[in-house]
Amino acid sequence: MAARAKAQSVLETTRILEQTASDTSLPAAVRGAAATELAIAYENVWPSYATKSAQEDQSGPWKLATGRIVISDADHPLLNRTRAVELYELGAELGNETAQFRMGTLYASGALGVEQDQVKMALHYYFAAVGGSIHAQMALGFRHSIGLGVPRDCKTAVLYYELAANTAADQIERDGVGPLNERERLSLDQKSHSYTGRRAVRSEDEEIVDYYKHAAEKGDLAALVALGQIYFYGARGVERDHETAAMFFRRAAASGDPLAQATLGHMLVKGMAVERDLKAAYENFSAAAEAHSAAGKNGLGYMYLYGLHVKQDRSRATKLFDEAAEMGNAEALYNAGALFATGTGSSRRNYPMALNYFQVAVQKGHTLAMHKLAQMNLHGIGTPRQCENAMHLFKAVAERGEPVQLLSRAFVLWNSYDDIDSALHIYLVASELGYEVAQSNAAWLLDYGADIRGSVQRPGASSPVKQSPSAQQSPSATSGKVDDFFSAGSHGGVLPFPLSVIQDIIDIVDQFLRLKEPSNRSLDALRLYELAAEQENVDARLKIGDYYYYGLGVMDGPDFELAAFHYKLASKRRNAQAMFNLGFMHQHGIGLDRDFHLAKRYYDLAESADADAKIPVSLALSGLWMHRIYRAIVFGESSTNLPAVVSTLARWYAFLQGSPAPHHGASSASPDTAEVSASTSSSSSQQAAQNGETPAAPLSSQAFDALATLAEFEDDTVVAIVLSILLVIVLMLRSRDQQRRALHRRLRQAAAASVQHPHQD
Structure with missing residues (x-):
């Protein structure tokens, strides 16, 4: 009620x-x-x-x-x-x-x-x-930075970003802590392919918090500090609660924990959810400093710098800041840089020294140091003017302000409330602000069934998910996919045994590294992937390549050249999937020149870039080897480093086609461009016999028909057929070898028996 x-x-x-x-x-x-x-x-x-x-x-x-x-x-x-x-x-x-x-x-x-x-x-x-509106300022800054719908201009972009960054910096200085900066990436693969599986992260966080609470009740000092930090920052799915955080820090500080003492001192100085108490703050900072806590020394230096509860002593403050900075404390590095920038505690300002301290603090993720460094780069203070550097630093500061909460809010909606529709729209808003993770997450939701105009399907439930190529609609024949031959429809239902084995192998490869068709043909998703790729998201770059490979969105059809271009950009960032895709395209001549050597190189690079690529690369290299054999036999291409029997098979095939035996050099002409009459082939055989050479034995009509039929198939189809034939041959040879060994074993047993029981004359 x-x-x-x-x-x-x-x-x-x-x-x-x-x-x-x-x-x-x-x-x-x-x-x-x-x-x-x-x-x-x-x-x-x-x-x-x-x-x-x-x-x-x-x-x-x-x-x-x-x-x-x-x-x-x-x-x-x-x-x-x-x-x-x-x-x-x-x-x-x-x-x-x-x-x-x-x-x-x-x-x-x-x-x-x-x-x-x-x-x-x-x-x-x-x-x-x-x-x-800080949101609008960030949106215009981002759009001017890349020229999206507005002129590309660094000066204009940095103007808007500086306004947004100033607001964010003021908020952090006022509150003493910035908003929680959580940037979760959505992926069903990281959790469960089931819709309810997305609650896994929430359950894990709850279990961790419950564990800490249970341990804290027993007086565990580490658990008290951990709970204090969780409530102080609002992490692990817990809402920020400084009052509760102070309670845990007080208990831990009373037990002598330096981190708890320093954090509690900070809260007492700022009056964060507790009554401001400078005396208690000084005592906590002093206790932490005596325990060699960098945060304690920094807090104590802060009190001496401004004369809080103690007589103002800037020299001592500078010394404490330096000691804490040497220990790697980001706040102390920022404070030391600020002293050099303002000339506080020294006779004059030293901008180069201030720049050095700010740079080190920025490397440790200090937001206010980013803000100061951006101002110095923008106005040429202690360093030449650098608009691009200033713009990126201001952008980083602005993205740590209040708008960053959009990301947490959207993730909670997706993960905890199962509200995909609302999560999508928040990610779209954050995408406009320039958050790369929001752009990739929004694209991911659209790619897996969400509708930007309102309606939505649930990934993992009713939405389309990644399927094996045989279960998808086949793309155009020009794509050159090996998988088309193995679709059940092309065989009237059940695959023959060798082909079913090969299909299983292909499915295993797809589990690791797959060149597959994304499930939702959304131009909106492509646009967002492009924005994320502009911000160095290599996975987004890979997705763009997939979109061009399959011709998704409003494009007229596949654009293999553009797909290869984006795969190459992704491969430069050590993306194993992109390397594998380039190897596949070089192997089959899709959008790139057919080049088996380059194909092998890319396959090898994929394996070196990702240990998980070992199995699919091994299978791909096997297929590449078989592909080379087929091309050498049918098209007379180079048989270098291939078994000697390949040259013999190539001569047989050329004989059957009525063509001269190919010369296996670096490249060979297609048999279609080198037709020779049957009489010429016959006279060549007679000449070989006169010279004492043994001519090749004529093949049976069945073998002739089989080889002639091969020419009617696509290259990839023949590769699969040859692979299946080899599989059968290997099984037959193995069976024959086992029979030979069994026969030898029986003969040895019979010989041993005859020695023990010789025959009587």
């Missing part, structure tokens, strides 16, 4: 916001804020009161369905994205920067049924950025 009452109060709030937004007598700012708040509620793009309430009470008109709330009362829907778009448009017209930014993202991505419009997108972003 309590849940129902709460839901009814929410509906009442919704009515009030509707009335406020439509009341033209109210100021535009008030109406715009009301319309935007209501639009956010209707869009329902993060865990809301409705979900939690319905989980508590699913009776009456409320019911829980597929991870979100469905209201049977049609008059009061909590999820109405069509209405949300209308309200965003109203809020944008009334000058609300949040609504302007959201409409900009919709015009950019075409989500929620809004038609893509790059001009409207840019206008909405611009007005939102002028209104102070």
